[in-house]
Amino acid sequence: MAPNRIVGFDPKTQTFISPTPIPSGGGVVRNMVATPDGKLYLACSGVNKVAIAEMRR
Numbered sequence: 001m002a003p004n005r006i007v008g009f010d011p012k013t014q015t016f017i018s019p020t021p022i023p024s025g026g027g028v029v030r031n032m033v034a035t036p037d038g039k040l041y042l043a044c045s046g047v048n049k050v051a052i053a054e055m056r057r
Contacts, residue, residue, distance in 0.1 A: 004029060006040070006053060022051055 004027075008017030022029065027044030034040050034055070042051040 008055070020053075022053070 004022040005019040006022060007019045010017060022042065027047035027049060029042045030045045031043040032040055038055045040053040040055060042053065044051055
């Protein structure tokens with residue numbers, strides 16, 4: 001698996017969702033947090049950026 005990808009898991013069907021690349025520009029995701037409104041915040045070290053992903057339901 002290539003680095004910097006998000007892989008989802010559906011607990012109802014117990015299946016993994018296809019990996020989605022994170023366009024971080026070469027950084028490494030060190031930390032992440034999910035919010036109640038369906039967003040995922042990713043701290044990308046090495047490039048000093050924060051990525052925001054919206055999760056589809």
